[in-house]
Amino acid sequence: MxxxxxxxxxxxxxxxxxxxxxxxxxxxxxxxxxxxxxxxxxxxxxxxxxxxxxxxxxxxxxxxxxxxxxxxxxxxxxxxxxxxxxxxxxxxxxxxxxxxxxxxxxxxxxxxxxxxxxxxxxxxxxxxxxxxxxxxxxIGKYNFKVIKQRIFFPDLPDAFDGFTITQISDVHSGSFDNPDKISYAIDLINEQNSDMILFTGDIVNTHATEMHPWIETFNRIKKHEYGKYSVLGNHDYGEYVTWPSQTEKNQNFQDIKDLYGRIGFNLLLNEYRFVEKDGQKIALVGVENWGKNFKQAGDLNKASEGLQVEDFKILMSHDPSHWDIEVKEHEKNFHLTFSGHTHGMQFGIEIPGYFKWSLAQYVYAQWAGLYEHLGRYIYVNRGFGFHAYPGRVGIMPEITVIELKKGEKLA
Known part of the structure; x- marks a missing residue:
């Protein structure tokens, strides 16, 4: 020292x-x-x-x-x-x-x-x-942006053509200091009127109590017809502080898992659910955190046990390095992965559709937005909140809306 x-x-x-x-x-x-x-x-x-x-x-x-x-x-x-x-x-x-x-x-x-x-x-x-x-x-840390993306899949079940999914990630509620801005962001989420909403982890910085002042606010996220689902992020495990005892750490972890339920989200822990519409279905798979340089609690094989290659699968995995290392070429064929984690380093330059740069790209191959590999996609959300640096420059807080489309993408 x-x-x-x-x-x-x-x-x-x-x-x-x-x-x-x-x-x-x-x-x-x-x-x-x-x-x-x-x-x-x-x-x-x-x-x-x-x-x-x-x-x-x-x-x-x-x-x-x-x-x-x-x-x-x-x-x-x-x-x-x-x-x-x-x-x-x-x-x-x-x-x-x-x-x-x-x-x-x-x-x-x-x-x-x-x-x-x-x-x-x-x-x-x-x-x-x-x-x-x-x-x-x-200003930047609460300059919420709604980013919409349409993704085409040849094998998407017909009933899900036009199905919309809102994603939020990396809330980091312990960093918030402006209730009006957070309430405004919740209104933006509700305005999207999506079919389903996904929350890809990091509800707090460390302690479950950080979220307590915001539970009522996040409970204003309306019910979505096809569900509200979540997974854990690396900060949800309480790994970044020294605990007086393992018992207290374990209790905090349980309390954090309970938080997702207290705001109406169904937490998936290395498991999947079928989402059914008009007699057809897609599989929503959720793994615990798995990161190249962070906690590796996620078990993709366990989470997808019983699913077939031909099943259309959406995966929630907090850290995009998981997709790059294990998911994108997995034999089960995960069609679309939702991640977060990087925050885009909360600092960079973006000209939508033309140019984006951040120091995050030197750490993560997939760090913000949509990426594709052999017809398999990952979307990396830039994060809802902020951590460490109490601001955002160029890389704004994001609410994502993905529309699933049947067919081939037009050139």
Whole structure:
């Protein structure tokens, strides 16, 4: 811990040094610079204290999320500024060596002065993430988007042609701080008038009690004609805190499983249900969490035991790495998988239909939206709530509506 703390502080001090240099090059008012230095030091002390007083027996709190948000808002722009000025320093050092060895310039004069316009460019570039992150914590985290997708299947039972499914995922109720915005999102869910609704896990950050203030609100999600179903996400297992005893951890896990029922969802634990319409049926399969780098409680073979290859199957599996590793080429042929988990890292760039980018894509092959492999599909929901960073930039909270269609997709 001592080395980590020292390294963390040294990096932040280096970033602060470059940021100070940028402001000093542009601003000549002494008292402004003194105030800037005092404020920067106070923020640094607060952030260091916040991170290294984290209590693993409590887990993430709103105070911890505020600290994370503050660090990103303050230091991401300063890191951008540091990169610009570091590039200038590399140029200045190169120029000084040329001046010294080729032109015998006196040592006092061989290093070019820092250029004002470079600092101005750096500050201009730093303003982009600064304003974006401020937007993310004030507006973006509740800027709910309804995303609709139509998917064609040649072997879809005729009765389910036009069948609609709403998906929500990654609620993380312990992060909420605005009842009006959550109520608005529930209204959006109800407005879709879908045939069925699926909730693909992470109802809380850690503790079942986080959801208690929101049970009445989520109970406003209306009954759907063909059911309300859910599965567990990695955060639902209480794995990220230190528990006083295994008994308390087990009780919290049971309480979290009960939460889904308290808001009207049928929790599937490595099992399936047939959904029938007009004498035809499809299979809805739900597995516990299975992730490449997270808890692997899901058992796909157990969940689908008794199903035939020719049965049309929809799978709920929280982590999309499960689809990539085990599901997409499974012999039982799972036609469509619903996942979440990634949140799209809550930060990225999206131009719908043309371009999307996030750091999440360097961790997950399928991280947001619809993907296909040999006629099998996965849809990765961007998440309803937020976690760690109390905001969203570019990757907005999502309510998904999927329409199943019979036939081949038109070119």
């Amino acid at each position: 001592g080395f980590r703390l020292l390294f963390f502080i040294v990096v932040l001090l280096l970033v602060e040094l470059y940021a100070f240099q940028a402001f000093k090059t542009i601003v000549k008012d002494r008292w402004f610079m003194v105030a800037y230095g005092v404020l920067s030091l106070a923020v640094l002390i607060y952030i260091v204290y916040g991170f290294f007083s984290f209590d693993r027996s409590v887990g993430q709190t709103r105070g911890m999320m505020f600290t994370m948000g503050l660090m990103l808002v303050v230091y991401v722009p300063k890191i951008v500024l540091t990169i610009v000025l570091l590039g200038e320093d590399i140029f200045r050092i190169g120029a000084s060596l040329v001046n010294y060895f080729m032109y015998n310039t006196p040592r006092k004069e061989m290093m070019p002065e820092r250029r004002k316009f470079i600092s101005q460019i750096g500050l201009g570039l730093a303003a982009i993430p600064f304003l974006s992150l401020i937007y993310g914590v004030t």
